[in-house]
Amino acid sequence: MKINNYYSPNFDKNKRSANSIKIIVIHYTGMQSERESLLRLSNQKSKVSSHYLINQSGKIYRMVPDNKIAWHAGKSCWGKHKNINKNSIGIELVNKGHQFGYTSFKKKQLLSLINICKKLIKKYKIKRKNIVGHSDVAPQRKIDPGEKFPWVKLAKKNIGIWHNQKINSLKRLRKIKIVNTMDKKKFVKNLKNIGYCFYPKNKMFFVKTLKAFQRHYRKGLINGVLDKECLVIAQNLQKTIKNS
Numbered sequence: 001m002k003i004n005n006y007y008s009p010n011f012d013k014n015k016r017s018a019n020s021i022k023i024i025v026i027h028y029t030g031m032q033s034e035r036e037s038l039l040r041l042s043n044q045k046s047k048v049s050s051h052y053l054i055n056q057s058g059k060i061y062r063m064v065p066d067n068k069i070a071w072h073a074g075k076s077c078w079g080k081h082k083n084i085n086k087n088s089i090g091i092e093l094v095n096k097g098h099q100f101g102y103t104s105f106k107k108k109q110l111l112s113l114i115n116i117c118k119k120l121i122k123k124y125k126i127k128r129k130n131i132v133g134h135s136d137v138a139p140q141r142k143i144d145p146g147e148k149f150p151w152v153k154l155a156k157k158n159i160g161i162w163h164n165q166k167i168n169s170l171k172r173l174r175k176i177k178i179v180n181t182m183d184k185k186k187f188v189k190n191l192k193n194i195g196y197c198f199y200p201k202n203k204m205f206f207v208k209t210l211k212a213f214q215r216h217y218r219k220g221l222i223n224g225v226l227d228k229e230c231l232v233i234a235q236n237l238q239k240t241i242k243n244s
Contacts, residue, residue: 001115003052006061008042010049012069016086021066021124023081023088024117025073027134028144029053030097037094047071050090052116058108060116066124076137077197078130084137089120097144104148117159129195129241131160132216136196139212140205147219161194163217163236173228174221183231190234194241 027050029037034055040046041053041063050072053061064070072090073083081087093109096102120126133149134142155162178184188198188206191213199205207224214222217233 001060001112001119003060003062003116006038006042006053006063008049008063008070009044010041010047010071011064012086014069015067016069018067018124020087021089022126023078023084023130023132023137024120024126025076025084025088025090025132025134025137026113026145026149027072027090027092028095028097028146028149029092030095030099030144032096032100034094037092041092050092052090053092053094054109054112054116055094056106056109058106058112060112066120073134073137074141078132078137079195079197088137089124091116093145095145098146102146102148105145105150110150110153114154114157114159117154118157121159128155128158128161132195133212135212135215139196139209143212143215147215147222151216161237161240163233163240165232165236170218170229170232171220173232176228178226178228178231184226187226187231187234190238193238194234 031037031040037053041049049064049070051064051066051070053063066089069085070090071085073085073088076084078084091113093105095105117131134144151160152162154160192198196209196213198209210226211222211224214230218230
């Protein structure tokens with residue numbers, strides 16, 4: 001696997017230990033072109049970066065060394081980790097995103113992503129549940145890599161987690177809205193065990209976090225409404241984590 005160096009000055013200068021790297025965060029660039037993305041991620045004034053960028057033909061750029069803290073996640077949370085830049089590897093995928101004409105990710109691009117994720121997982125012993133999207137760790141601000149990202153394809157390669165429920169069976173549960181307080185608490189508990197951070201008293205935070213969950217695991221309907229389908233998926237994912 002060839003990796004091309006494309007230097008970004010946007011990282012913390014102090015080294016971090018390999019043991020501190022616990023999470024891989026997948027982003028899309030959300031810009032008009034590969035060139036624009038590289039320039040922004042390497043512009044000192046932008047104050048943003050990532051460890052890697054993968055273009056649509058599968059070419060991989062290393063922008064920040066793994067042992068440095070890149071500025072990719074911003075205000076974020078996953079499990080016990082807050083502001084997770086210091087605990088994560090950021091991977092950007094060239095894609096125009098929702099603002100400029102969101103498209104499906106390319107086969108060669110995904111193949112390179114799978115290969116580099118496998119390498120990083122092995123090197124840093126990263127748990128499957130800690131392979132996440134930017135929207136998972138920052139649901140109030142971000143929606144990338146978005147509903148077109150094929151999480152199930154990666155999960156089949158042991159990159160990230162997925163449920164084992166049949167889609168047609170799940171769809172029947174969509175119309176059953178959850179109103180029971182105990183079921184809501186059970187859902188929140190399951191999502192916390194997966195890694196999502198919650199502030200239950202903040203209704204908008206709950207809705208946006210639920211949308212992030214849906215965008216990742218139930219992309220057919222992203223409405224911020226808790227229903228039986230979401231509850232069953234969350235319960236199943238919780239079991240998947242215990243058995244992985």
